[in-house]
Amino acid sequence: MANEEMSAAGAAGLVELREVVDARGSLIVAEVRSQLPFAAERIFIISGVPEGEPRGIHAHRECQQFLICVNGSAKAMFDDGDRRRVVTLNRASQGLYMPAMTWGTQYDYSPDAVLVVLASHPYDAGDYIHDYDEFLALKEG
16 A cells, blocks of 8 residues: 555555665654654554563554564554455565554464554543444444
8 A cells, every 4th residue: 555545545554664775784764743643642652562462452543653663563453434444564674554443453473573562642541342232333423
C-alpha cells in the first residue's frame, strides 16, 4: 500500500519507511504527516513473548497505532469489520498503520522479536474493545 493511499483513505495497511544505508549502517526515518498520520502520544515495546502467545486481540475506539518490528518477526492480523488481512512484520523499514476501530492481533513472534508500537493517545482502559462481536456492532452502528 502506498503511503498516499494509507493517509488519504485512512485505511489500515503497510507503510514503507525511508531507509538510508551507507558504510556507517542503516538509518530509518518515519516522519509525522508524510508517513505517520498522527503524532505519537505513547510508545511501548513488546519483547520476550512466549512461543504461541498472542498479543493485542482488541480494537481501539479512538486510538490509532503504528507497529514496527525492529528485530525478529511477528505476524499481524488486522480487521476493519469487512476485510481481514495478515502480514508479517520483519523489517524495521516497514510499519503497519492501524487506524481507530481496527481489530488487531499479533502472534507467531520469533524468540528475538521486538515490536515497537506508537499510539496516538495515552493509555485509556475505556478506549479498548475486547469483544469482537461488540466491535462489529459498533462498526455497523
